Amino acid sequence: MAKRPTIHDVAAAAGVSRGTVSRVLNDDRYVSPAAHAAVRRAITETGYIVNRNARSLVTQRTGSVVMVLSEPHEKVFEDPNYGVLIRTAIRRLAERDVSLVVMLAGDDGDRERVLRYVRGGHADGVFLVSTHAGDTLADALVKTRVPAVAQGAVVGRENAIPYAAADDREGARQMARYLVEQGRRRIATITGPMDTPGGVQRLEGFADVLGRKASRRLIEHGDWTQLSGESAMARLLERAPDLDAVFVASDLMAAGALATLRAAGRRVPDDVAVGGFDDSSIAVSTHPPLTTIRQPLAQVAEETVRLLLELVDGADRVEPVILPTTLVVRDSA
Amino acid sequence: MAKRPTIHDVAAAAGVSRGTVSRVLNDDRYVSPAAHAAVRRAITETGYIVNRNARSLVTQRTGSVVMVLSEPHEKVFEDPNYGVLIRTAIRRLAERDVSLVVMLAGDDGDRERVLRYVRGGHADGVFLVSTHAGDTLADALVKTRVPAVAQGAVVGRENAIPYAAADDREGARQMARYLVEQGRRRIATITGPMDTPGGVQRLEGFADVLGRKASRRLIEHGDWTQLSGESAMARLLERAPDLDAVFVASDLMAAGALATLRAAGRRVPDDVAVGGFDDSSIAVSTHPPLTTIRQPLAQVAEETVRLLLELVDGADRVEPVILPTTLVVRDSA
DNA sequence: AGAATGTCTGGGAGCGTTCACAGACTGAAG
């Protein structure tokens, strides 16, 4: 690779000093129009590109943030929600010329690496995804005082780590109400893990509507994977063969539940109505297509990024953002 | 954030000079056991973490590579293959303590940004994903002489950009042979875009087996999206209502084809056999589950990363890697 | 006129590393 032009070369080409070039680069005031034009021309002529390392060295800013995916490796990206999140975050960050480093935090070694990376000052901020309650990394990051936000609250750290999320509880209520209105009498639910906000709050919303009808017999827990949806549904069928509806806390798990129901010879929605949550791409590719709760995940990602950038820009604290959900009726319920 | 310890602090704590600490850090020879121990201790005591910016400034190496996703924004991550790729790459790179920056290259602005980023020396290498023939970015990167590899050949640049890929052509042959053996007579195909290797070679393999039976009437093109699978299937049904099998070049598109067939009242596999390609997570969540060709995508990603790291480490050139595929029989054919 | 204020520019210092070099010390070979 040929030697790249430095700020010196630009300064020489423009007939000004480094200082002036730097001022132009950083959009400072106090640069005469003539100098400004000369520098701009010199920049394009020389093909100059600022060296972020050198800049970071003095500014202590890197122009990049890291997205941390806190799931066991094989689960990461199983749910299409991950794709939406990452794609949206990259786009929003790109607008500000901030780049996104993606790291996995599925085991202790990973978490150690992430921490070293962040403590090393290699990222201006951290975007936590699918962080479970009791995550040691989240605590360590808070202690490091690095700007950090999460997609969805971190259970137990709601006040320490700002977040954007869908209104999980109200969303679950919407689905529960709908199932009741449809005349379903024995409504079960498959929740997410109880150390995630989606797990907890979607169950709460469900219970809000069902009241004491939400008996433990009709509640099963999954771990967001399709397979867990399958097995939770199987347990449910065994324990409550007379159920006529099930609210599954994610579309992916709902796809699993659907498979189990089919294998058991139950027709959907005739025998059993199935309600999902997310309105992810899966919802339209199952058979039958899922009636589900749409959460505006792209918008959640955008808001999360916005919060993070505000923190990076020096805001002392930012308020969590909760976005509304909507019921999407298809064929499964 | 409290001031982070520098190499000076470590040197002082260990009672040696910067140079010695640097030698320990970089695993150099010529450090006495005593000095080595003292430095190691000082490092843990002070909680020292090397500043990569300062290091990069002098070494001209960044310890990070960038993965470039060359699809329109809304298509990126629609296919679960992306997840497998990115997750595997991150893991493999992490073993070498290399971090992964993910960038989108869906439009010209994006490509410009990627190019600036790479030319700016912010990444040691580039991992291209889903790059189409005629991609200007790929050419520009080759010209920049930055280490670059691709997942799947870049059509037209097979020799300029090393890659790892599944044996698309042979995989397609396997499926075509299987459908023939099953007694199917009028076998159609839905290909990927003809400017991608998967699009071209899976059609070639199909044609290898079907010979002149692979008439243009029985060939339709999709763009890898589920929706394109739906519409391609619809066009096929209109043009060749008597078809009794269809080989779809990706599971995601096959899911779309399945939906169209169902809507048209064709039973799968009774009336029409459907063969997919990828054996992605979708294959088991469709109804019926897809008979498909497994491509070892995680392994492809691993090999691609390996090639990239070799180039980054200074290898002049590396040989492309082609990995075998296998037929996976489920219910759709 | 002189002072005060504001605009613009150049250049030294420093960010935290690695690298090359010079020099000190050791032990073995002549």
Add this chain to the structure above:
DNA sequence: CTTCAGTCTGTGAACGCTCCCAGACATTCT
């Protein structure tokens, strides 16, 4: 005892940038 090769260590000079300060100059106010 000298020479030489090998081992080990410290230090100055980069790497490419931003920040800060001093100073030049122009304009306005008293």
